[in-house]
Amino acid sequence: MTEPVVSLTNAGLRYGDKRILQDLTFEMNPGDIVTVIGPNGAGKTSLIKLMLGIESPTEGRAERRRGARIGYVPQNLSLQPTLPLTVNRFLRLATSEHRQIARALERTGVGHLRQASVHYLSGGEFQRVLLARAILRNPDLLVLDEPAQGLDVNGQTALYELIREIRDELNCAVLTVSHDLHLVMASTDTVLCLNGHICCRGQPEQISRDPAFVNLFGERLAQTLAVYHHHHNHSHDL
Numbered sequence: 001m002t003e004p005v006v007s008l009t010n011a012g013l014r015y016g017d018k019r020i021l022q023d024l025t026f027e028m029n030p031g032d033i034v035t036v037i038g039p040n041g042a043g044k045t046s047l048i049k050l051m052l053g054i055e056s057p058t059e060g061r062a063e064r065r066r067g068a069r070i071g072y073v074p075q076n077l078s079l080q081p082t083l084p085l086t087v088n089r090f091l092r093l094a095t096s097e098h099r100q101i102a103r104a105l106e107r108t109g110v111g112h113l114r115q116a117s118v119h120y121l122s123g124g125e126f127q128r129v130l131l132a133r134a135i136l137r138n139p140d141l142l143v144l145d146e147p148a149q150g151l152d153v154n155g156q157t158a159l160y161e162l163i164r165e166i167r168d169e170l171n172c173a174v175l176t177v178s179h180d181l182h183l184v185m186a187s188t189d190t191v192l193c194l195n196g197h198i199c200c201r202g203q204p205e206q207i208s209r210d211p212a213f214v215n216l217f218g219e220r221l222a223q224t225l226a227v228y229h230h231h232h233n234h235s236h237d238l
């Protein structure tokens with residue numbers, strides 16, 4: 001059996017007196033696509049911090065496989081607007097390997113933007129540049145915090161398809177945080193429903209019938225989502 005890329009065992013997190021996360025036990029293995037959903041303040045970003053090792057659990061354990069490489073696409077990244085910065089130079093902050101940069105940009109469909117200014121990219125283009133940056137070193141775990149924010153429906157679908165293709169090629173584990181439940185239901189293998197603790201988890205169809213999910217998101221939404229899960233066998237251009 002292969003060792004999980006990252007695992008949490010009864011992990012909890014407190015900030016001072018405030019308990020943010022408790023009793024989290026789950027692991028990510030190569031090829032897994034897991035999406036974390038939950039209301040505002042549920043601890044989704046805090047969970048990512050535990051997985052990335054930015055925060056240490058105040059209870060239980062968080063472990064990463066020795067030598068595991070992690071690629072991270074942040075929720076938002078503000079770049080100093082007065083600083084001239086091309087896409088190429090932005091990625092060179094992460095690696096000096098020209099070939100890696102070219103390959104990653106081609107892979108995410110924005111090879112033609114290499115000399116463009118990062119300040120003039122559209123939301124969808126910038127997300128793809130961030131994704132290229134995250135896959136520069138062939139990560140074992142790709143973590144994306146609301147990657148489809150601000151994209152239109154076609155852009156979101158295309159981005160999720162791209163993430164799935166990258167998973168197939170790199171055989172990495174993918175952990176995503178998303179607020180868009182419809183998209184989640186259509187594009188992930190496993191949903192982890194978080195509200196300080198793991199309320200429920202499983203395949204999208206299964207989850208949408210789980211009482212804990214219905215309780216958290218409401219009957220009507222759960223019913224719409226139950227019929228939403230389907231497989232994409234076609235692609236959408238940006």
Ligand SMILES: Nc1ncnc2c1ncn2[C@@H]1O[C@H](COP(=O)(O)OP(=O)(O)OP(=O)(O)O)[C@@H](O)[C@H]1O
Nearest residue numbers: 015016018020038039040041042043044045046047
């Ligand atoms: N460094 C910190 N110190 C104290 N409290 C914090 C800290 N970081 C987060 N929190 C609190 O932890 C809780 C969970 O925050 P977190 O950002 O993980 O939630 P989230 O599910 O990502 O929320 P959202 O969907 O709104 O982005 C919030 O109540 C937040 O105020």
